[in-house]
């Protein structure tokens with residue numbers, strides 16, 4: 368029987384770790400579209416940024432998970448709707464060391480829920496760093512319904528990312 372395909376969109380603000388998440392997990396060569404950052408503000412943070420999408424693939428038992436990462440900045444808004452088309456679920460990433468990424472996540476949750484009613488969850492990333500945000504605060508600030516999960520993650524570690532995706536897929540298909 369042919370594998371099922373699950374299209375999973377990874378979104379979140381600039382610098383939350385979306386590209387890293389997909390790179391850590393993907394079993395095939397990752398397609399990325401990083402270009403040099405252009406604004407001084409972004410250049411202070413990192414040298415390159417995703418301008419269109421990241422793409423990677425991960426086999427989970429008989430499901431082929433296709434990962435599509437969105438750009439983080441509002442100026443690439445138009446790409447989000449394109450990437451959300453026919454998605455089966457989405458993950459919104461937050462940087463635990465950068466509280467400014469929480470408001471952005473709240474907006475993205477609303478935006479992606481509007482595109483399509485599919486399972487979603489929040490990934491609390493950079494859990495290896497000293498975090499300024501607790502999961503409880505995060506849940507309150509995002510005003511997440513109790514049924515929506517928050518997964519702690521360190522996207523630089525493959526096992527951590529794999530565990531997040533496994534748990535999400537298990538929870539999403541309940």
Ligand SMILES: Nc1nc2c(ncn2[C@@H]2O[C@H](COP(=O)(O)OP(=O)(O)O)[C@@H](O)[C@H]2O)c(=O)[nH]1
Pocket residue numbers: 379380381382383384385386387388413416417439492493494495496520521522523524
């Ligand atoms: N300490 C730590 N750094 C991370 C983690 N995930 C990503 N990063 C770093 O955060 C920066 C932004 O990551 P990137 O994947 O480019 O973010 P994106 O803009 O969301 O695609 C990079 O320097 C990554 O190495 C993590 O779990 N822990």
Ligand SMILES: [Mg+2]
Pocket residue numbers: 385386387416417438
């Ligand atoms: Mg990126």
